[in-house]
Amino acid sequence: MNPExxxxxxxxxxxxxxxxxxxxxxxxxxxxxxLIIFILFFITAVIGLILTSGPDPMFDPSLVxxxxxxxxxxxxxxxxxxxxxxxxxxxxxxxxxxxxGRDTFSRMLQGxxxxxxxxxxxxxxxxxxxxxxxGIAGYFGQNHIYFDHILVVVLLxxxxxxxMVGAPSQGLGLLALGLGYIVYSLWRKRISEKKVLxxxxxxxxxxxxxxxxxxxxxxxxxxxxxxxxxxLTVVALLPASIYNIMxxxxxxxxxxxxxxxxxxFLSLREQDFVTAARALGVGDFRIIFRHMMPNAIxxxxxxxxxxxxxxxxxxxxxxxxxxxxxxPHATWGNIxxxxxxxxxxxxxxxxxxxxxILIVVLSFNLFGEGLRDILxxxxxxxx
Amino acid sequence: MLSFIGRSIIQKIITLxxxxxxxxxxIHLAPGxxxxxxxxxxxxxxxxxxxxxxxxxxDKPLHVQYLLFYRDLFTGKTASWKDNxxxxxxxxxxxLNSLPLFIVGTILTWTLSFPVGIRSAIFRGGFYDRSATFxxxxxxxxxxxxxxxxxxxxxxxxxxxxxxxxxxxxxxDPSWFRWFMDRVWHLLLPSVLGATGGIAVLSRYxxxxxxxxxxxxxxxxxxxxxxxxxxxxxxxALRNALLPFVTMFGLILPGLIGGxxxxxxxxxxxxxxxxxxxxxxxxxYPVILTVNFVSAVLVLAGTFISDVLYxxxxxxxxx
Numbered sequence: 001m002n003p004e005x006x007x008x009x010x011x012x013x014x015x016x017x018x019x020x021x022x023x024x025x026x027x028x029x030x031x032x033x034x035l036i037i038f039i040l041f042f043i044t045a046v047i048g049l050i051l052t053s054g055p056d057p058m059f060d061p062s063l064v065x066x067x068x069x070x071x072x073x074x075x076x077x078x079x080x081x082x083x084x085x086x087x088x089x090x091x092x093x094x095x096x097x098x099x100x101g102r103d104t105f106s107r108m109l110q111g112x113x114x115x116x117x118x119x120x121x122x123x124x125x126x127x128x129x130x131x132x133x134x135g136i137a138g139y140f141g142q143n144h145i146y147f148d149h150i151l152v153v154v155l156l157x158x159x160x161x162x163x164m165v166g167a168p169s170q171g172l173g174l175l176a177l178g179l180g181y182i183v184y185s186l187w188r189k190r191i192s193e194k195k196v197l198x199x200x201x202x203x204x205x206x207x208x209x210x211x212x213x214x215x216x217x218x219x220x221x222x223x224x225x226x227x228x229x230x231x232l233t234v235v236a237l238l239p240a241s242i243y244n245i246m247x248x249x250x251x252x253x254x255x256x257x258x259x260x261x262x263x264x265f266l267s268l269r270e271q272d273f274v275t276a277a278r279a280l281g282v283g284d285f286r287i288i289f290r291h292m293m294p295n296a297i298x299x300x301x302x303x304x305x306x307x308x309x310x311x312x313x314x315x316x317x318x319x320x321x322x323x324x325x326x327x328p329h330a331t332w333g334n335i336x337x338x339x340x341x342x343x344x345x346x347x348x349x350x351x352x353x354x355x356x357i358l359i360v361v362l363s364f365n366l367f368g369e370g371l372r373d374i375l376x377x378x379x380x381x382x383x
Numbered sequence: 384m385l386s387f388i389g390r391s392i393i394q395k396i397i398t399l400x401x402x403x404x405x406x407x408x409x410i411h412l413a414p415g416x417x418x419x420x421x422x423x424x425x426x427x428x429x430x431x432x433x434x435x436x437x438x439x440x441x442d443k444p445l446h447v448q449y450l451l452f453y454r455d456l457f458t459g460k461t462a463s464w465k466d467n468x469x470x471x472x473x474x475x476x477x478x479l480n481s482l483p484l485f486i487v488g489t490i491l492t493w494t495l496s497f498p499v500g501i502r503s504a505i506f507r508g509g510f511y512d513r514s515a516t517f518x519x520x521x522x523x524x525x526x527x528x529x530x531x532x533x534x535x536x537x538x539x540x541x542x543x544x545x546x547x548x549x550x551x552x553x554x555x556d557p558s559w560f561r562w563f564m565d566r567v568w569h570l571l572l573p574s575v576l577g578a579t580g581g582i583a584v585l586s587r588y589x590x591x592x593x594x595x596x597x598x599x600x601x602x603x604x605x606x607x608x609x610x611x612x613x614x615x616x617x618x619x620a621l622r623n624a625l626l627p628f629v630t631m632f633g634l635i636l637p638g639l640i641g642g643x644x645x646x647x648x649x650x651x652x653x654x655x656x657x658x659x660x661x662x663x664x665x666x667x668y669p670v671i672l673t674v675n676f677v678s679a680v681l682v683l684a685g686t687f688i689s690d691v692l693y694x695x696x697x698x699x700x701x702x
Contacts, residue, residue: 030517217398224402224679226637229659230409232644233671236663237413313526317645320528321660336529343532354529362524369520 024374031370037363045116048109059088061110061330065101070346072096073104096348098338104352107330111353114331115360118246118315119308125250127304130257133215135288137258138265141212148185148204152178216262219255227252231314235323242325245318249311256303264296298375305368309361316357332357384694391690395683402679407449410668439464452672461669463662470673473658478639480549481647481654485639487574492581499582500589504597505616512590519583531576531649544568548651573650577643585631592624599623629696633689637682 025031051058067081073096077087088094088103095104155178162171231248238244268274269292277287318324319333327334332353339349436442440451455461461470503512538546545551551565596602597620605615647656655674662670 030520217401220398221401221405224398224682225406225675226678226682228644229674229678232660233663233675234409234413237410237666309524313524316526317528320526320645321648336526340532343536347536350529350532354526354532357526357529358521358524361526362520365520365524 021374025370028370028373030366031373034363034365034367034370037359038367041112041360041363042116044109045112049113052106052110052113057106059103059106059109061102061106062328063102063106065097068093068097068101069099070097070342071101072346073348073352095352096346098335098346098349099342104335104349107335108332108352108356110330111332111335112356114242114325114329115312115315115357118242118249119312119364121246122249122253122311122315123304123307125247126254126307127257127300129251130254131261131293131300133218133254134258134261135265135293137212137215138262139269139284139288139292141210141215141262141266143211144207145209145211145214146204147206147208148181150208151204152181155181212262215258219258222252222255225252228314228317232318232321232323235318240323240326242329245315245324249314253307253310256307257300260299260303261296264299265292268292268295302368302372302375305364305371309364309368312357312361312364387694388691391687395687399676399679399683403453403676404449406672406675406679407452410672411445411448452669456673456676461673463667463670465662465665465667465670470669473670474655474673474677477653477655477658480652481639481656483570484574484577484652484654487570488577488581489635489638491574491578492585495578496582496585497589500586501593501616501621503586503590504593507594515586515590519587522579522583525579527576527580527643528645528649530579531572531646534572534576535649538572542568546572546650549653569650573643573646573652576646589624589628592627593620596620596624626697630689630693633685633687633692636685636688637678639681 025035048059052061063086065082065086068078071077071093073094075093075096076091077093079087088105090105093103093105095108098104098107155174159171159174159178162168162174231252234248235245238248274287274291277291282291315324315331316333316336319331320337322334322337324333325331336350336353336357339346339353343350440448443451452461456470459469459471462468463470463473499515503515506512535546538544545565546569549566549569550562551569557565597616602615602620605619606612610619644656644660646652647654648660651657658670659674661667662674
């Protein structure tokens with residue numbers, strides 16, 4: 001039995017940050033609803049992946065039963081026309097069948113995994129690129145890039161291009177030139193006694209622009225492309241595959257994250273705890289990832305949650321236009337796209353995937369907005 | 384002011400130059416050749432392909448192709464690979480088709496989202512505000528193509544009017560009133576669909592701007608000295624909340640060409656978006672590149688206009 005401490009020392013906050021966030025989240029019923037739907041969706045997608053893949057899946061999304069086509073939802077299978085192994089696993093067609101007699105429920109299950117992975121992987125890529133670029137721009141932004149560095153990069157790129165185009169001799173020449181310069185400058189910095197630059201290098205070794213300028217101009221350039229059109233172009237040119245779609249959606253949507261992270265880093269790097277860490281001799285990358293990133297992550301999390309919703313919508317749109325995942329594999333977008341031809345005879349083929357996309361995207365949006373409120377310090381003070 | 388305009392124009396031209404390089408590289412380095420679009424076509428003999436390549440400079444090195452393409456673009460000589468029509472004229476024709484959609488959609492967006500947003504902000508936390516919030520999320524989240532089908536079924540079943548295309552096929556030469564109503568019905572659905580996302584986003588934005596202004600001290604002062612609430616809301620608050628929206632006039636410019644690929648293909652609307660989509664399918668590089676270039680120009684012009692407008696309306700801003 002410990003006696004009550006009598007001293008009035010500094011007390012830890014009564015609630016941890018997590019408890020406080022949870023308390024705030026509970027106030028926002030729509031956000032809680034979003035979170036619940038999101039968890040259900042996650043579980044469904046994982047179970048769906050397990051049940052619909054493998055050599056002998058429980059729900060076979062690609063089993064064609066031509067005699068059972070366009071059956072409405074909840075209808076019983078016609079027992080005397082089917083082989084025993086063609087029967088749907090639940091004994092009924094829960095969501096009906098499509099024009100080839102495939103079970104829409106199994107196809108929806110299979111498609112949920114596609115939606116989930118596309119959303120998460122695409123946003124993961126865009127957040128990684130965004131944090132990397134934004135972190136560099138915010139933390140190392142004041143450093144300058146020199147003309148000779150640009151020249152070397154151009155040389156190496158030209159060399160690579162020449163080798164790829166089919167002029168290896170000139171390409172190798174340029175490559176040797178570029179690598180030679182890198183070796184020379186490393187040697188000059190590390191080993192050579194003479195610290196004074198030779199005259200001919202002085203001309204080249206001038207400040208061109210800051211790292212920050214470079215990265216923010218790249219962001220500006222990327223923002224000039226109409227995003228859906230760009231994605232459509234690239235997806236149409238590359239071979240159809242789900243990985244290409246994820247990568248392309250990810251690589252065309254990192255600009256917002258970069259801007260957030262850069263803005264946060266610009267203000268954080270002037271704060272005392274960063275100066276203290278630097279004074280202690282902590283390395284740059286440890287400062288960035290251990291000290292600054294946790295403080296800058298809030299807006300990134302919010303935009304990532306909403307980004308998942310956008311990515312799912314984009315993938316559905318691509319599938320709808322016929323550029324999505326190649327046919328035997330079902331996605332919500334291509335179930336809807338196939339079903340639209342029977343919109344009057346078999347409306348469930350349009351409405352089930354449509355509402356599924358709507359509900360999942362809505363849950364991500366609601367949860368993201370709730371998260372934004374929770375992480376907003378102005379609201380936090382009230383409790 | 385003048386130095387800002389000069390600097391930003393130079394900066395935007397440099398950006399545009401890099402955009403042109405990047406889009407050119409994306410198109411030309413991607414696997415697949417335009418001559419492979421239709422490999423089963425017996426008319427596509429190797430000699431044909433060779434002539435085709437020569438005709439459109441595809442046998443030259445990449446940087447020469449780049450220079451040739453943009454020289455043609457600026458002198459207006461770029462021709463589509465598919466039908467040999469000048470690209471700029473094609474785009475202009477399609478643009479005229481997309482223009483009514485854009486205008487009606489923009490008018491709908493701007494006239495609907497302000498009342499909704501302002502009312503939500505004034506009655507913050509009330510039933511109206513919460514349902515408006517929920518509906519705007521619903522509209523943001525609904526896939527455009529799915530919403531399009533719901534609306535088509537609803538309109539066709541309850542009003543018995545045609546909605547697909549720009550006008551009823553084979554309508555002939557009806558009286559002007561019938562012609563007009565026909566056009567209106569065809570225009571209505573695609574422009575409503577184009578506006579839904581905009582209404583949802585813009586009304587949220589109006590709401591947050593109004594809330595920001597309504598929490599200022601001078602609003603409390605105005606309320607405290609007994610002014611009628613309408614006057615405080617619409618005269619004191621709204622005028623200041625409107626400031627950021629002036630700049631958004633510049634940012635709607637890119638919407639002119641973006642069009643909606645999906646909505647225009649559902650409604651068979653012969654607009655920009657569909658032309659771009661068909662060009663992608665046919666690997667009609669000149670059309671794709673030109674659409675990309677023009678839309679980049681519009682994005683840059685839009686941001687430029689919005690910067691300048693911001694300086695004009697807000698004397699506190701010095702760039």
